[in-house]
Amino acid sequence: MTSSKTTPLIETIGLNKSYVNDEVETPVLHDINLSISSGEFVAIMGPSGSGKSTLMHILGFLDVPTSGHYNFKGASTEEKSEDELARIRSASVSFVFQSFNLLPRTSVFDNVMLPLLYNSATRVSERKDRVMKAIESVGLTDRATYLSNQLSGGQQQRVAIARALVTTPEIIFADEPTGNLDSTSGTHVMEILQNLHRSGHTIILVTHEQMTAEHAERIIRLHDGHVISDDRAFTRRIAKRGGQIK
């Protein structure tokens, strides 16, 4: 783990992203310079339309920057083909979406199994065990055979989390995971993410709620595609108490 201290897990240098629709260019991200180490729990905050999801998609290899650099574990990700990006996604990252995105009319078990089908590193004999462990860790063991549409929203999001951790990825990206949930279910989901963070996963959480962001140890604020602040909860807490660092 010493190497990950010196080489950041995620590093962007002067990253820009703009969308082009009908010859009209819409710049979305401007000169993003970020460095995230392995094991961090980072919240990306900002008002609607500030580019949070866009940034998360680029960091999660679902999209590519228009210009600038994105290095993953010290290696450049430019010039990678779509299939290479798919392999990185399969091996290293997972997503939890605001709208759950479970397969309809498909059991909890099969939904959680889905990423393993595309993960060549997992042996077929291990699959069942890993799926059941993931389901257990979100407390849905008794619902494993239920179809996805027979669950409550909070339960569906927990299935999505189980699906995200079944491949034991290095990074879990969560885009407004509590956005569609009531506060009790939201708290439950955040607790699970906290536990994952404690067990060593890198968590990158996108949210526009301060309350939710407080779970993270670092908050990156975006505004109109610019990073306007990047501070650590540790620093904040000290500041709140009116104390000094060190």
Next chain:
Amino acid sequence: MRLHDLSTTALRGVTRNRSRALLTMLGIIIGVGAVVLMTSVGKSMESVILGQISALGPKTIALWPGKNGPEMGAATLNPDFDSIKLSDVEALKRLRTVSNIAPGIFIEGKTTYGTEETDTRVMGASPEAYTNQVVTIAEGRLHDAQDEFDGRFVAVLGPDTARDLFYNQSPIGKRISIGNHKYTVIGVLEPVGTQFFQNADERVVIPFETARIVSGRTYVDMVSMQSTEDPADAIDDIQWLLRRRHKIVPPATGASTDNDDFLVRSSAQAQEILSTVSISLTVFITMIAAISLVVGGIGIMNIMLVAVTERTREIGLRKALGAQGRDILLQFLIEAVTLTFLGGLVGLIGGLGVNALIVAIATRFLERYIFAVNPIAIVAALLMAAGTGLAFGIYPARKASRLNPIEALRYE
């Protein structure tokens, strides 16, 4: 992605919407069903007709009075025609290229035994006819050269005729009436079944000489014989001989019609006609198959395109979870092939079922009609069905595999 995972995924995609899958497959089901049915019927008919022709023996040649039509099959037979005289038969016997000359005369009149009566064909034929038509004796004996020579009043019965007149009694030695004359039954033939849509077991054979005397005829209704070498040479000789004797100008080389007052055919020719018919039948079936498979394929393509659009979010999700373009491509391709292959299978079973029904009905009328399937046609139809899925599934599958994961996930 492993092949096994791919196929279970694809199969779930198919079974998720069963009624639509079935409707999608309809074109393929009908196409394959029609092909299987028609090739089976064709093969059954072929076996009926081929069975009759091969029963005649490959070297058998038949000669009738009559006029040739523009096509080989369209000749007109005229039983009252008197063009083939007894002297022609004697002349034929001198040809080297034919042997076993057996002239025949049909006799009018009812066949009766006591109060029992049947309506059968009575033919006076020389004993050589038994060899030419490959019939054998079941009971008693066939008539021989001595019966011929003496012009005896003896008769050999077909098995159905024997049963009609005598039930379970043995007819041997019994005296039957044909027209105004009485005949002693000397034998009963082995059954041969239907020949050219007539029941060949319903017949009575008497010596040719007897028939000639009774009818007072100087001409014959048919002559059967064997070619000693190539049947084509034999036919040339017969034509040459009869044209010369009947003073008929031979047709110009290559002409399709002639002025002959006789028809001569070899069983080899009959087989040729049959194979021409079965080739055109095959071409016809292949065209139907091709059309219905294309129509079915377009249906498959249409439904797969709908499925790709409907499942855009699913595709985006799978990609976000690590699916590569190839995984998505194969998933949709296997889905399309599964649809068409299953359709082909259902069509196959349906086609065989209808064929079994036809067989059940047809065997009541055609004794040699058997349940025949053309295994090559079945394999070809299934392969074509699967190939249709491949050909028409590739476009939607490519489209799916190229979706951008983010845009796909956003799709409403």
